[in-house]
Amino acid sequence: MTNYDKKYESTDKYSLRGRVFQRLREDILSGKYKEHEELKEVAIGEELGVSRTPVREAFRQLELEGLIRIVPNKGAYVTGITAKDVKDIYMIRSLLEGLCARLATEKISKEQMEEMEENIYLADFHEEKGHLDQIAELDNRFHDILYEACDSKLLEHTLKDFHRYVLRVRQKTLATNTRGRASNDEHRHIMEAIKAGDAALAEKLANQHMINAYDNMVKNGLKEIYGENMGETAEDSSDSK
């Protein structure tokens, strides 16, 4: 057990700070607080019935998670994700998910393997029925299983960070297209490679899975959301005020 999971253990669910942190993270990821929106300490505190102290500490944590940006003596703002950020993240994830799949081939446990198979089976079912929410949920869970199976807390932590970071964008694009089936087929092939003990193939398939996911995002509206200026910041348009 490394320091990294203990770090996560310590993300205190029951202290006020921990609850504020988790609540704000949820609200940012779900879109309740929109990009570039200012978060005021007193307003958040009153809404949650706590003082400024735990709110401030939660802010410091959210900043390091990359979800908000704190400008000294000014305020805390929900960060925007640029199209360039998304591209970079998928580039990085492509390599690291490949590494993760390769390591998982050696390290995956029986239970994890079974949950992975069940995950794919269930996703097929919900795909038939058109249950978009469940499909998204299972998709997320598939990757989490993979992360946990690689037996590297550091890699797991890094990948979960990136994964969470792009969730905001994914929610806007995945629900309206037909990527679900293809994605699950790719999951199946990755799983089969791992089960067969073919680490090199698992790595290659996981690499490609990320590339496909990104390509699909671009095709299905990423540019519409973030503008044609892929690579420029979305924040520049709101800096006047």
Added chain:
Amino acid sequence: MTNYDKKYESTDKYSLRGRVFQRLREDILSGKYKEHEELKEVAIGEELGVSRTPVREAFRQLELEGLIRIVPNKGAYVTGITAKDVKDIYMIRSLLEGLCARLATEKISKEQMEEMEENIYLADFHEEKGHLDQIAELDNRFHDILYEACDSKLLEHTLKDFHRYVLRVRQKTLATNTRGRASNDEHRHIMEAIKAGDAALAEKLANQHMINAYDNMVKNGLKEIYGENMGETAEDSSDSK
């Protein structure tokens, strides 16, 4: 400009919290505070002449940087790095430094290219003279230049995180061996590949550079520092008290 560098801009150097944060980070990385040592809010506050509030906020940031671990209602402890952690980091860095070198081949600026060449030239000089401190400094700087040259704030940020994280270990191993020359030669080859526009070669060389660096660490005392139990935690030996 993405949110990530703005995040870094906001690492306030002049507020008390920012100064405490940077000071503690320095002290942890330099080894003033040893692994598993407990950091007490009042003690740190008195030493730096500030109240607990900025210290607490600095702790929250240090935790997210992975330098300390906060156990609710108990305390803050300097994190230990296990041999497994180091191995995982170098595995990840190998891939990402390769990606970084590949991207840098397209994106590097004239100034960055020149600083890189100068860096290698200077490192040769100090290698001749046996200036170990300068060699280490130039080695760090070479990688920072590479990170900055890839034109991805996200990748840069991620790599700097990992780089900083292993510095503590590296200081214990690099100063006493003859890796300096070989390392600088590898830097030169990476630089030449970038200069020649050969992205694939630059990636491959950067991959291998990390693998070599790790192999050298293992040969030169990593196990002595962290025990033979590569993969187990160093923290288990201090949990009784």
Added chain:
DNA sequence: CCTCGTATAATTGTATACAATATACCTTCC
């Protein structure tokens, strides 16, 4: 001698008061 429990001390968690800073608005002067 060991174990358990209680009291006490030490430490962190939270709230609040006060200080410093930034923003907005209004006045004044050109």
Added chain:
DNA sequence: GGAAGGTATATTGTATACAATTATACGAGG
């Protein structure tokens, strides 16, 4: 009318007081 400056207000930064929790020491009971 517009620009410069100052004052009021809002917001964050810091310090401190108090509450809650945890660790420690000590003594009673077995």
